[in-house]
Amino acid sequence: MSFLKFDMEKCTLCGVCVRQCPFQGLTIESDGIQVNDKCRLCKLCIKNCPQDAIILEQKSDAFDKSEWRDFLIYAEQVQGEVHPVVSELIGEARKMAAKAGFKVHAVLAGGPGTRENADRLLRWGVDTVYVYEHEELAAFRSDVYTDVLADLISEIRPCSVLIGGTALGRSLAPRLSTRFHTGLTADCTTLDILENTDMVQIRPAFGGNIMAQIAISHSRPQFATVRYRVLDRAKPVEQITGKVVIRPIPERMMDSRIRVIKAEPIKRVRTIEEEDILVVAGRGVKNENGVELCRKLAEALGGQLAFTRPMVENGFGDQPHQIGLSGRTVRPKLIITCGVSGAIQFTTCMTGSECIVAINNDPEAQIFKVAHYCIRGDLFDVVPALTRLVENRKED
Amino acid sequence: MKIIVCMKQVPAGTTAEIDPETGAMKRSSAATRTNPYDLFALETAIRIREQVGGTVTALTMGPAQAEEMMKDAYAMGADDAVILSDRKFAGSDVLATAFTLSQGIALLGGCDLILCGRQTTDGDTAQVGPALAEYLGIPHAAWVAEITGVSETSISVRQDLVSVSQESELLLPCLITVDKDINVPRLPSYRLKKATEARPVKIFSYKDMPEQDMSKFGLLGSPTNVVEMFTPKPAEKQVEIPGSNGSEQAQALFDILTAKKII
Structure with missing residues (x-):
């Protein structure tokens, strides 16, 4: 690890370094120049210092893990409502916190009305809810939100930060982990904590039917994202013991290079994540005809048709109906996969389903390893036959 | 406008061999293709150049075999292509990858706009773009569905963030990750392929990097490590x-x- 050191014998507090820093990483304080967490070690200040008063010190990796305590949950809001993934993250964090003797904190950042959501988080057993409320935070801007979260992380020094694997969370988490020069594990499916406060993070690995256990052993905080509907929701506590802390927002924190022109709600349609029954068309359905057979089954069952990545790439379906790491994660009551081979990128995002049926004519297909009911047969026979049975039942 | 497009060569199939020691993916043997999402980024870059002028440079970190992908980028219309390739870069996680790319961009003298695909089909994390923006200290917008305007000092984009459609203006320099379906990437043109046959693909290694601190690259520079695979x-x-x-x-x-x- 390396960091900046100021030779106060030489420094005249001329402020050149503060003005030159492209990241606003330096400030003049009463006790000299201070480096904050925005410093990227770009060394521009060293080059430009007229007094040669700035030195880069290399230091061995000797940080104290015990200085980083507790869990911090990013409580994302969607149009003023707390995203349901937040409750899942809190639930998981509370389990780990109990083991480690940690607390669970949450942070809300948003426009007017944000404070009102804090009480909801307290009911899920959060110890402290930190609130940043400002008109300028009403819409998500990557730079401002990073500054806000970094402000709190620098202040409370959490051991781990958990963020929902949503569009917004996946935009925010990598900026934060990079700012703190630490690790981020994306799309964890299982989390646990060891005695030394390292998290055990399980996530699918690239290719093959393999899972990987990832550790962030030499830096803090540990960042992890988890998709919606992967973990169990937090149970409400009987007695609320947590408190709400309103955080001050200095004007410079709202400085941004992004201007929101307009933000409009998109008309809500029932997403595949919210569906109780899903039929999935994989590469084995081959063509438009096969897709139609699957669609009819989905309609007969009152559910929706979803797709694997190759099917979406080939234009049979769209992104909002894609299951997998590059699409959505689902946990329906029933999922019927038709001609799906079962690559790990797919299965990871649907193994939480209550009942999994696999139809595939390849008896060795990977999908059968995760299925509860296996039909090793031709989907072009099974699917229409099943559709007829379901349709006839409705007529009874 | 000086535009850099970050690209990656990924395994063509859904299976890849994993090194049981490091947990890193073995890339040498498997058939590869260009990460399909990156083609949307390259197409976006070329269209912006057609509109306002400038240059499009394709940038990747990976083995020298990535030259094949870069030749395709030339045939689509890229002006320049750079591969950051060194054994010292192997085993990079998000932080080390973003750092190495930021070094490559510094080496190229910076740029006005960086375009990335929404994610890769192998790692699937969608993290490198935002992490790179943070390293460069520039704003970013992820999952961009439409470019609504480009000027000399800014770019306007529309993002569909699940329940909100947001239109924003970002001051340059900035980074944008584009969603699938933002456009239809053009096919490599035979004429351009012929015309660019002799155009070299630049390869830079660790010794070319402005930052000569090995602990920031590859496995050493990666705070996440694989404990085990199962x-x-x-x-x-x-x-x-x-x-x-x-x-x-x-x-x-x-x-x-x-x-x-x-x-």
């Missing part, structure tokens, strides 16, 4: 649906699902 347990109770033909199997499944009140 095969997930199969589903607890598995039932084979009997039947000698599709109708019998459908009937057997229907009976079970009905009896269990699943349907």
Whole structure:
């Protein structure tokens, strides 16, 4: 690890370094120049210092893990409502916190009305809810939100930060982990904590039917994202013991290079994540005809048709109906996969389903390893036959 | 406008060999292709250049074989292509990858706009773009569905963030990750392919990097490490649906699902 050191014998507090820093990483304080967490070690200040008063010190990796305590949950809001993934993250964090003797904190950042959501988080057993409320935070801007979260992380020094694997969370988490020069594990499916406060993070690995256990052993905080509907929701506590802390927002924190022109709600349609029954068309359905057979089954069952990545790439379906790491994660009551081979990128995002049926004519297909009911047969026979049975039942 | 497009060569299939020691992916043997999402980024870059002028440079970190992908980028219309390739870069996680790319961009003298695909099909994390923006200290917008305007000092974009459609203006320099379906990437042109046959692809290694601190690259510079790899347990109770033909199997499944009140 390396960091900046100021030779106060030489420094005249001329402020050149503060003005030159492209990241606003330096400030003049009463006790000299201070480096904050925005410093990227770009060394521009060293080059430009007229007094040669700035030195880069290399230091061995000797940080104290015990200085980083507790869990911090990013409580994302969607149009003023707390995203349901937040409750899942809190639930998981509370389990780990109990083991480690940690607390669970949450942070809300948003426009007017944000404070009102804090009480909801307290009911899920959060110890402290930190609130940043400002008109300028009403819409998500990557730079401002990073500054806000970094402000709190620098202040409370959490051991781990958990963020929902949503569009917004996946935009925010990598900026934060990079700012703190630490690790981020994306799309964890299982989390646990060891005695030394390292998290055990399980996530699918690239290719093959393999899972990987990832550790962030030499830096803090540990960042992890988890998709919606992967973990169990937090149970409400009987007695609320947590408190709400309103955080001050200095004007410079709202400085941004992004201007929101307009933000409009998109008309809500029932997403595949919210569906109780899903039929999935994989590469084995081959063509438009096969897709139609699957669609009819989905309609007969009152559910929706979803797709694997190759099917979406080939234009049979769209992104909002894609299951997998590059699409959505689902946990329906029933999922019927038709001609799906079962690559790990797919299965990871649907193994939480209550009942999994696999139809595939390849008896060795990977999908059968995760299925509860296996039909090793031709989907072009099974699917229409099943559709007829379901349709006839409705007529009874 | 000086535009850099970050690209990656990914395994063509869904299986890849994993090095059991490091947990990193072995890339040498498997067939590869250009990460499909990056083609949307390259197409976006070329269209912006066609509109306002400038240059498009394709940038990747990876083995020297990535030259093949870069030749395709030339045939689509890229002006320049750079590969950051060194054994010291192997095993990079998000932080080390973003750092190495930021070094490559510094080496190229910076730029006005960086374009990335929404994610790769191998890592699937969608993290490198935002992490790179943070390293460069510039704003970013992820999952961009439409470029609504470009000027000399800014770019306007529309993002569909699940329940909100947001239009924003970002001051340059900035980074944008584009969603699939933002456009239809053009096919490599035969004419450009012929015309660019002799155009070299630049390869830079660790010794070219402005930052000569090995602990920031590759496995050493990666705060996440793989503890172990394992095969997930199969589903607890598995039932084979009997039947000698599709109708019998459908009937057997229907009976079970009905009896269990699943349907």
